[in-house]
Amino acid sequence: MPEDAVPRLSGSRSDRSSATAGTTPRCGLDRQVSTYVRSSVVGDVFKALADPTRRAVLDELTDRNGQTLFELCARLTTRHGVGSTRQAISQHLDLLEQAGLVTTSRDGRYKFHFIDTSPLRAVTDRWPVQD
Amino acid sequence: MRITITSVFVDDQDKALAFYTDVLGFVKKEDVPLGEAKWLTVVSPEEPDGTELLLEPDTHPAAGPFKEALVEDGIPFTSFAVDDVHAEFKRLRELGVRFTQEPADMGDVTTAVFDDTCGNLIQIAGR
The missing domain is CATH 3.10.180.10 (2,3-Dihydroxybiphenyl 1,2-Dioxygenase, domain 1)
Structure with a gap:
């Protein structure tokens, strides 16, 4: 991973981490709140993953984490044959970000996108994978 | 022309x-x-x-906001041809050039994007 293409993480990322950590309840009220949070987050995750272009975005961020919108668009066009406009890709990224699967971080004047797979844990927590 | x-x-x-x-x-x-x-x-x-x-x-006055918007989204203003993108990336990085996109295969070309220190991103491309 390029050392200078990985900017320091901004507050939004750690905010999201702490929200995810809250899905392990310790008392009744926490449980109620976390169940609500968890079900809405899982719903967002399913919606986010339901689209092939958004899955391709996650594929490309898995290949290289920390990409500009330009790099993502170029990869989607040349590697996945996605003909969407930059604006459409930006909207896909917004939806992925709402689901917690993508985070953005500013580094100076640049903006980079990162994959965050931690929301996927809510899926297997709810329906554990049988080995 | x-x-x-x-x-x-x-x-x-x-x-x-x-x-x-x-x-x-x-x-x-x-x-x-x-x-x-x-x-x-x-x-x-x-x-x-x-x-x-x-x-x-x-x-x-329009140039500044235009350039900033391109840079935020990582969009290069223009592109130069090089024989070997990976070699040029290595050479420029050793000179302290900041890349927003390291070399990546984009179909039949390899591209990379760097900051020209004058408010632009520039792409280099090679086959």
Whole structure:
């Protein structure tokens, strides 16, 4: 991973981490709140993953984490044959970000996108994978 | 009709000349005083009579927001051809050039994107 293409993480990322950590309840009220949070987050995750272009975005961020919108668009066009406009890709990224699967971080004047797979844990927590 | 000039908007012509010559390796072709600014162009040493790159002042009020919006989304203002993107990436990074996109295979070309220190991102591309 390029050392200078990985900017320091901004507050939004750690905010999201702490929200995810809250899905392990310790008392009744926490449980109620976390169940609500968890079900809405899982719903967002399913919606986010339901689209092939958004899955391709996650594929490309898995290949290289920390990409500009330009790099993502170029990869989607040349590697996945996605003909969407930059604006459409930006909207896909917004939806992925709402689901917690993508985070953005500013580094100076640049903006980079990162994959965050931690929301996927809510899926297997709810329906554990049988080995 | 022929294309003889292309341009980039730069925030400082002297700084731009230093970067585009000392770091990128182009050579100065024209340097004509024009009031506050200069008609300042560089060319590739591989093609001294080829297309000139005009280092144009970005003093128009629309230029700043335009450049910032492109940079935020990682969009290069223009693209230069190189024989070996990976080798050029290594050379430029050792000179302290900041890349927003390291070399990546994009179909039948490899591209990378760097900051020209004058408010633009520039792509290099090679097969």
